[in-house]
Amino acid sequence: MPRRRDWHELPEEVRRQIEQRTGAVHAAYSVPTGASCDLAAVVDTDSGRVFCKGGAAEGPAAWLYRNEARVNPWLPDVAPRLRWTVEAEGWLILGFEYVAGRHPGLAPGSPDLTAVADLLATQSRLLTPSPPVQVQRFADRWQGLIAPNLIDGETLLHTDMTPRNFLVGDRLWLVDWSSPACGAAWIDTALMLVRLIRASHPPVEAEAWAAQIPAWGHASDEALHAFADGLVCLWERKQRSAPGPHHGPLIDAARRWRDHRVSRNGR
Known part of the structure; x- marks a missing residue:
């Protein structure tokens, strides 16, 4: 798994293009676990909270980001919506509708x-x-x-x-x-x-x-x-x-x- 990057480590041009789509970014919280990507962060912006994920546009995981961007418009509402993509300075970042929640329990008797x-x-x-x-x-x-x-x-x-x-x-x-x-x-x-x-x-x-x-x-x-x-x-x-x-x-x-x-x- 690649080293997880923080929001401030993104190139300035990438952050600028994201802010063109979201408005000003007020805070960003790195998500330490889960998706195998360079960046996974919850970002608070003028237009609301966004989940951002992505990494090197030509890196070994880039095909996964492109898969997700391609399929998302066809998915039913069991999946959060992809709001935008930014590709600049060698980075590919996907911005999703933010959904809060916990992971379900799968043990016997779980109400989930x-x-x-x-x-x-x-x-x-x-x-x-x-x-x-x-x-x-x-x-x-x-x-x-x-x-x-x-x-x-x-x-x-x-x-x-x-x-x-x-x-x-x-x-x-x-x-x-x-x-x-x-x-x-x-x-x-x-x-x-x-x-x-x-x-x-x-x-x-x-x-x-x-x-x-x-x-x-x-x-x-x-x-x-x-x-x-x-x-x-x-x-x-x-x-x-x-x-x-x-x-x-x-x-x-x-x-x-x-x-x-x-x-x-x-x-």
Whole structure:
């Protein structure tokens, strides 16, 4: 993850162009965790509070910022609106509608679980078929991990179901659409299901939670078994190439789901 920059470290021209869009900046508060970007800050301006994120316009994460800027106009109101972009002095900064909130709890008995299921149901319904925006096909992203026909589809997916990307405020929001893809409508639910297992849900209860989301009913047993196996392979590969403390619990959760699928199917 790049070193997080403070507002005052932006080039003067970048700050000037932002202020042309927002009015004077009165205060800026760096966000120390979350998105893998050079700058993440809440900024108080004449026109209200804005969330700014971004980094080097030609840096290794620039494609993520451009993904998010491209897809945002097509998203339903589960996502904060992109208000403006500034590209100057080698920087690319995105300015979003500011939403306040906490991250949802995913542990068994959490009152947030219903809202998460409702959001995923709404999102898959409104984004099927995918709007006409260019994104990667999920089957291409998972090439070599699973038969493409099992995960192909026409739904615009978020694909990064970490609880850090959900904010519970006046309602539930889903942020950071930097890794969108087009694929089967049930994929985001499957990715969240594994997060529930990590949060101590038994796999059978996590699947029961997923069953309340209509798109889940369109996933075949064959597809779910192959997806669980592919997810284990993917996260094991990530752990080998870029070890991180969060990978171990995710691998364990994916393995528990895969083993449940194998046991259930007698395979």
